[in-house]
Amino acid sequence: MTQQSKPVVTVLTAPGEQQPPGMDALKARAEVRFACDEQTLRDTLPGTDVMMVTDFRTEALEAAWPCADKLQWIHATSAGVDALMFPGLIESDVVVTNARGIFDRTIAEYVLCTILMFAKDFPNSIRLQHRHEWKHRDTERAEGKQVLVVGAGSIGRQIGRLVRAAGLQPHGIARTPRHDDPDFVAVHGNDDLFNQLPHYDFVVIAAPLTPQTEGLFDHKAFKAMRNSARLINIGRGPIVKTDDLIVALEDGEIAGAALDVFEEEPLPKGHPLWDMENVIMTAHMAGDFIGWKRALTDQFLENFDLWHKGRDLFNLVDKRLGYAGSK
Known part of the structure; x- marks a missing residue:
């Protein structure tokens, strides 16, 4: 696969946050971009096929949403997706998955x-x-x-x-x-x-x-x-x-x-x-165990393999209900 044919994945992190652990495996298969605010999203979203969201600042993503010209799928690295459910995303054809099962x-x-x-x-x-x-x-x-x-x-x-x-x-x-x-x-x-x-x-x-x-x-x-x-x-x-x-x-x-x-x-x-x-x-840590960040990346990579092969994703979120359906 040539560099030009690789899918583009944008990872939205908090400002100053390190890259999610385990991303090297993804970099071998996709062009990986990183964003941390509205401006970097505006720079990275054009041409992006997939987003992995580790920071849930709805304002930045909603503001940059018109730049998402090729986006097919957003994966949220949390069980809750309420912060992502703005009207533009809900009304779009972009599918959303979450981290159900990890925590x-x-x-x-x-x-x-x-x-x-x-x-x-x-x-x-x-x-x-x-x-x-x-x-x-x-x-x-x-x-x-x-x-x-x-x-x-x-x-x-x-x-x-x-x-x-x-x-x-x-x-x-x-x-x-x-x-x-x-x-x-x-x-x-x-x-x-x-x-x-x-x-x-x-x-x-x-x-x-x-x-x-x-x-x-x-x-x-x-x-x-x-x-x-x-x-x-x-x-x-x-x-x-x-x-x-x-x-x-x-x-x-x-x-x-x-x-x-x-x-x-x-x-x-x-x-x-x-x-x-x-x-x-406690400080919003009920589910956080030692190694949880790597577990989130591994879950995303498992779903990315399915997406790359054109197969059905797991943990699909009903965007109107605001959560993933029952297993």
């Missing part, structure tokens, strides 16, 4: 970890240790607790599978109800969410950010939950209205929250969530 198990491990931390009161144990204070307490049993996974897709399924193995009882929320799912006791429809919320000890948000889920967890949702319930959000920050969550935590409408994603990231230093003793927080 599913590690996110499920994070969820199980936070459930056990709440049940065994580990946040208080750590605070007592820092104060050199010996204080015996009784803690909860996790076995038999009821878990509602809002978003029973690829990640939600792994969460259901893992917490069920630990003796908890997972139910799911999805577009289509199903009662014969091997990973859930039952999966309820989206319209049944508020009827289901009062019945669970842990409510896990694993849904993608879409117009339907943005702000879904507000004061109404928190009032519907048990006073003893804990919220776990590993989905997207804007699904939760942060101000309403703070009021619910302060007023005892829910007992606690474990948050990996936030409406504003990084969370400002003076934000009240930092000092709330019934809150566990």
Whole structure:
């Protein structure tokens, strides 16, 4: 294959970010360009066949979109693709794939970890240790607790599978109800969410950010939950209205929250969530394991091989729904 006949791949990274590891294998088969903002996208998009997106700044891609004269396929190196779903892309023939499958198990491990931390009161144990204070307490049993996974897709399924193995009882929320799912006791429809919320000890948000889920967890949702319930959000920050969550935590409408994603990231230093003793927080890292960047590149290369051979891609995203379909 001559240099002229090689496909062109543009990789969009954050300014100053290093190239994704493992790109040498791609460079042998394609002309690889790199962009990090609107101007570099305007320079690199003409003639580009494929994009690999590691930085999700919709404004830059949307602004440079008229320069995408040959683009056929965009691969997002994340499960969520909400930041890419601007009208020009949605209306175009460009297909979108995502990184579904890479982070599913590690996110499920994070969820199980936070459930056990709440049940065994580990946040208080750590605070007592820092104060050199010996204080015996009784803690909860996790076995038999009821878990509602809002978003029973690829990640939600792994969460259901893992917490069920630990003796908890997972139910799911999805577009289509199903009662014969091997990973859930039952999966309820989206319209049944508020009827289901009062019945669970842990409510896990694993849904993608879409117009339907943005702000879904507000004061109404928190009032519907048990006073003893804990919220776990590993989905997207804007699904939760942060101000309403703070009021619910302060007023005892829910007992606690474990948050990996936030409406504003990084969370400002003076934000009240930092000092709330019934809150566990991490810096948008629930799924990130040692070696995840290389795993993302390897997944893209596997799909690139299919595209290069004219075969069907995996992890195709429904651009109007905003997420990949079920396996």
